[in-house]
Amino acid sequence: MVKVFDDLMKEVTTTGYCLACGACVASCPHECLAMEGEAPTLKKTCMNCGICYEECPQVIDQRELEPKIFGRELSDEEVLGIYRQALSVEAKPSDIKARAQDGGAVTSILASLLEGGFIDGAIVMGIGSLPWQPSPKVAKTREELIACAGTKYARGPLFLRLRDAVDLHYCSRVAIVGTPCQIAASRRMQLSELTNRRLGETIKLHIGLFCMHAFEYEKFFRGVIEKQLRTPLSEVVKFDIKRGQFIIYRRNKPRRELALEAVEKYNYFPCRVCFDYTAELADISVGAVGSPIGQSTVLIRTQTGTEAFDAARRFRGLNVLGLEEVKPGIRVIGKLSREKRLRAARELERLKLLGKTLPVWWQAQPPTPKEEEPSQSTAQP
Numbered sequence: 164m165v166k167v168f169d170d171l172m173k174e175v176t177t178t179g180y181c182l183a184c185g186a187c188v189a190s191c192p193h194e195c196l197a198m199e200g201e202a203p204t205l206k207k208t209c210m211n212c213g214i215c216y217e218e219c220p221q222v223i224d225q226r227e228l229e230p231k232i233f234g235r236e237l238s239d240e241e242v243l244g245i246y247r248q249a250l251s252v253e254a255k256p257s258d259i260k261a262r263a264q265d266g267g268a269v270t271s272i273l274a275s276l277l278e279g280g281f282i283d284g285a286i287v288m289g290i291g292s293l294p295w296q297p298s299p300k301v302a303k304t305r306e307e308l309i310a311c312a313g314t315k316y317a318r319g320p321l322f323l324r325l326r327d328a329v330d331l332h333y334c335s336r337v338a339i340v341g342t343p344c345q346i347a348a349s350r351r352m353q354l355s356e357l358t359n360r361r362l363g364e365t366i367k368l369h370i371g372l373f374c375m376h377a378f379e380y381e382k383f384f385r386g387v388i389e390k391q392l393r394t395p396l397s398e399v400v401k402f403d404i405k406r407g408q409f410i411i412y413r414r415n416k417p418r419r420e421l422a423l424e425a426v427e428k429y430n431y432f433p434c435r436v437c438f439d440y441t442a443e444l445a446d447i448s449v450g451a452v453g454s455p456i457g458q459s460t461v462l463i464r465t466q467t468g469t470e471a472f473d474a475a476r477r478f479r480g481l482n483v484l485g486l487e488e489v490k491p492g493i494r495v496i497g498k499l500s501r502e503k504r505l506r507a508a509r510e511l512e513r514l515k516l517l518g519k520t521l522p523v524w525w526q527a528q529p530p531t532p533k534e535e536e537p538s539q540s541t542a543q544p
């Protein structure tokens with residue numbers, strides 16, 4: 164029997180596993196849904212078509228999508244997912260470097276693809292009416308991309324803007340940038356059999372971000388940083404996580420640092436059971452870890468990713484090194500990836516012991532990652 168929005172509510176939203184990604188809302192062909200705060204909500208009579216359920220990343224094990232993307236399943240040793248190339252990249256343009264979080268690889272790749280006519284829009288995360296509150300945007304120019312550069316460590320309803328890109332901006336070739344969970348949602352939109360094809364077929368490239376956790380906007384950014392620490396968010400020019408510290412850079416004032424361990428309790432609930440550190444379903448994954456400060460680590464995973472990266476490199480130029488040429492290199496990414504998997508497995512075990520509802524996608528505890536070098540993938544998807 165087809166599962167519908169009622170099932171999504173029972174299995175995902177009321178159990179606390181909703182990611183507030185907005186994929187279900189954007190996909191409903193009858194426009195029955197809207198985001199209310201962080202919750203998808205029924206606004207008119209559901210036609211029971213089942214598309215919203217089929218787009219949700221929280222009702223399947225994302226490993227089911229691997230064969231569709233890569234032509235095979237992941238082996239237990241491939242803790243970084245399947246990839247072809249591991250690079251350390253820095254954007255050449257100074258306007259991008261000045262606004263970027265790390266090496267500016269994400270913004271630079273997208274700007275080149277836009278300017279070269281390979282895509283006609285990108286769905287990226289800007290800031291909304293409240294300071295540092297993530298708010299998705301459709302970027303169609305280099306300036307709009309640069310305005311959205313930099314990491315916002317909370318979450319936002321990315322896919323609401325995909326519908327705008329198609330309906331209001333008439334885009335037909337769109338790149339999505341997102342955290343691993345958002346990339347999983349995007350792949351569902353692209354690959355599910357029951358899907359809103361009008362949106363899914365528009366997605367041509369997935370750029371995933373490494374992600375250990377995101378922090379609740381109200382409780383952490385407003386409650387802790389603004390109220391407890393008396394640091395107005397409007398004074399903050401950048402947030403960063405480095406060497407176990409959550410770092411707050413303020414305009415014309417000394418930076419502040421919070422021990423990551425002490426603030427992890429403000430992670431969103433689904434982050435605690437999330438296994439994917441490196442956006443394993445993306446065409447290209449980008450993070451800070453593995454590269455020297457000021458450079459981005461780039462994992463190219465698919466043929467689409469290879470073509471996009473090569474096109475971006477030819478068009479404007481990126482400084483590119485092999486990840487094996489830089490320090491700390493790939494080993495540390497493997498270590499963090501394993502740590503995230505173990506953290507999720509432990510939390511699921513804890514929830515099980517407490518008799519709490521477990522996520523639908525969790526059927527069996529995944530194999531315990533081994534302490535060895537991340538193996539170089541040989542797949543050529």
Ligand SMILES: Cc1cc2nc3c(=O)[nH]c(=O)nc-3n(C[C@H](O)[C@H](O)[C@H](O)COP(=O)(O)OP(=O)(O)OC[C@H]3O[C@@H](n4cnc5c(N)ncnc54)[C@H](O)[C@@H]3O)c2cc1C
Nearest residue numbers: 263264265266267268269270287288313315375450451452
């Ligand atoms: C919540 C979160 C947690 C992260 N955790 C880690 C980590 O543990 N280790 C690590 O190495 N890297 C992590 N990253 C990735 C890192 O912060 C950089 O985004 C990455 O290195 C790319 O840098 P860049 O200079 O190439 O990107 P830029 O050129 O600055 O572009 C950044 C892009 O990220 C997008 N973006 C920003 N915030 C969000 C968001 N909340 N949701 C979706 N998209 C967003 C923007 O739209 C922009 O397109 C995290 C990112 C996020 C969003």
Ligand code: SF4
Nearest residue numbers: 191209210212213215
């Ligand atoms: S997508 Fe289909 S099942 Fe979901 S809310 Fe819309 S009409 Fe109902």
Ligand code: SF4
Nearest residue numbers: 181182184185187219
């Ligand atoms: S698609 Fe996204 S917003 Fe909708 S229920 Fe699933 S996780 Fe939540």
Ligand code: SF4
Nearest residue numbers: 343344374377434437
């Ligand atoms: S930790 Fe997982 S669930 Fe949380 S924002 Fe990152 S990818 Fe999404």
